[in-house]
Amino acid sequence: MKHAEKERLFVELFEENKARVLRLCYGYLNSEHEAEDLFQEVMKNVWNSLDGFRREAQITTWLFRIAVNTALMYRRKLRRGQALVSTGPVPDSAAPPPAPDDEERLRALRSAIAVLPAQDRLIVTLLLEGLSYREIAEVTGITVNYVGVKISRIKEALEKLMKGVSHGTA
Amino acid sequence: MEQLEELQSLWQKQRLLIGEMARYQDKQLRIATAKTVAVAVFLIPFFWILANYAHSPLVVGGVLWIAASVIAFMFAYWKRQFRVSSLDFAAPSREFIATAVARMKEQHRLFGVPFLVFVGCMIAGLNLTLLGLSAGLAEHLIYTAEVAVFCWIGLRIRERCFRRESQPLIDQLAAMEDDLATR
Numbered sequence: 503m504k505h506a507e508k509e510r511l512f513v514e515l516f517e518e519n520k521a522r523v524l525r526l527c528y529g530y531l532n533s534e535h536e537a538e539d540l541f542q543e544v545m546k547n548v549w550n551s552l553d554g555f556r557r558e559a560q561i562t563t564w565l566f567r568i569a570v571n572t573a574l575m576y577r578r579k580l581r582r583g584q585a586l587v588s589t590g591p592v593p594d595s596a597a598p599p600p601a602p603d604d605e606e607r608l609r610a611l612r613s614a615i616a617v618l619p620a621q622d623r624l625i626v627t628l629l630l631e632g633l634s635y636r637e638i639a640e641v642t643g644i645t646v647n648y649v650g651v652k653i654s655r656i657k658e659a660l661e662k663l664m665k666g667v668s669h670g671t672a
Numbered sequence: 673m674e675q676l677e678e679l680q681s682l683w684q685k686q687r688l689l690i691g692e693m694a695r696y697q698d699k700q701l702r703i704a705t706a707k708t709v710a711v712a713v714f715l716i717p718f719f720w721i722l723a724n725y726a727h728s729p730l731v732v733g734g735v736l737w738i739a740a741s742v743i744a745f746m747f748a749y750w751k752r753q754f755r756v757s758s759l760d761f762a763a764p765s766r767e768f769i770a771t772a773v774a775r776m777k778e779q780h781r782l783f784g785v786p787f788l789v790f791v792g793c794m795i796a797g798l799n800l801t802l803l804g805l806s807a808g809l810a811e812h813l814i815y816t817a818e819v820a821v822f823c824w825i826g827l828r829i830r831e832r833c834f835r836r837e838s839q840p841l842i843d844q845l846a847a848m849e850d851d852l853a854t855r
Contacts, residue, residue, distance in 0.1 A: 525683065525684070525686055528686070529683075547761040550761075551760070551761050551762045554760070554762060555762070564762055567761070567762050567763065567764060567765065567768075568761045568762050570765050571759075571761045571762075571763070571765055571768045572761055574765065574768070574769065574772075574844075574845060574848070575759070575772060575841070577837060577841055604682055604685070607682060608682055608683070608685075608686065611679060611682065611683065620844060620848070621848050621851065621852075624765075629676070629680075630679060630680050630683040630684070631680075631683070631684070632680055632684070640764065641764065641765065642764060642765040642766060642852075643763075643764025643765050643766030643767050643768075643852070644766055644852050657676075
């Protein structure tokens with residue numbers, strides 16, 4: 503792949519998917535600060551993997567594979583003394599920001615996801631991003647049936663946890 | 673549980689702040705560079721000995737033996753390091769996890785028997801060199817002990833770093849691998 507083409511593809515991928523990838527990072531780590539760090543690693547790996555990208559593969563699946571695998575390899579670190587400058591909200595969608603009531607539910611959802619095992623955190627984040635069972639199976643490498651089993655277990659666990667949070671017990 | 677579509681829409685409404693893509697130097701690259709410099713500095717005295725005692729086959733043999741051992745070990749180390757850093761992140765996670773665990777374990781195994789062989793070769797080369805320099809028994813013992821102690825300290829530091837940083841990750845990935853392997 504030529505450098506200019508690689509750069510164009512990267513920028514396109516970055517612009518179109520940064521919000522989704524960042525939400526996945528945040529869902530996995532439940533820390534905005536660390537999510538940024540992980541996000542940068544994901545983007546670094548996306549850049550490094552672009553040469554091997556086959557056009558026939560679905561780009562979303564390919565990108566989420568990199569994001570999930572980078573998250574799995576991510577080691578929580580103490581900061582390296584490097585400040586990241588916040589530049590403003592991600593223009594992820596035309597949708598308005600969540601209402602205060604929604605904020606509460608979102609907080610409960612995040613807290614519930616945070617206590618799930620690492621693998622389940624990633625699967626549920628993929629589901630929340632709107633990936634189908636088949637796409638999740640393609641990202642993770644497990645069968646569609648097992649994705650179904652996993653998701654039904656995760657939903658059960660989330661339900662309990664979210665009830666706990668809304669009753670102030672979690 | 674709330675309808676999944678509702679949660680999905682709520683989730684996708686999240687507005688997170690994103691930082692600038694900071695240009696930070698890769699820590700691993702800095703470590704690798706430092707190690708290369710350390711190895712080069714370590715080898716300088718041996719090349720000096722080689723230049724000044726070129727007439728002694730024992731000295732030349734000993735120094736070359738040490739240099740060959742260091743180069744062979746560092747080559748094996750960097751090869752494994754490269755294999756870990758060049759994982760295919762675009763592979764399906766199940767396959768990715770299996771490869772990552774295998775490569776990290778392989779990298780750690782280098783510091784078992786192969787490292788002891790490396791230390792043995794270093795000590796043998798050192799004593800050969802000292803023999804060529806007509807050193808006394810005390811010098812043989814002191815330098816041998818010095819190399820052994822340095823290698824032991826290095827090994828301990830590495831073990832500590834491994835237990836703190838890599839082992840938890842390997843355990844977590846291995847647990848996932850087990851969970852996914854039968855499916």
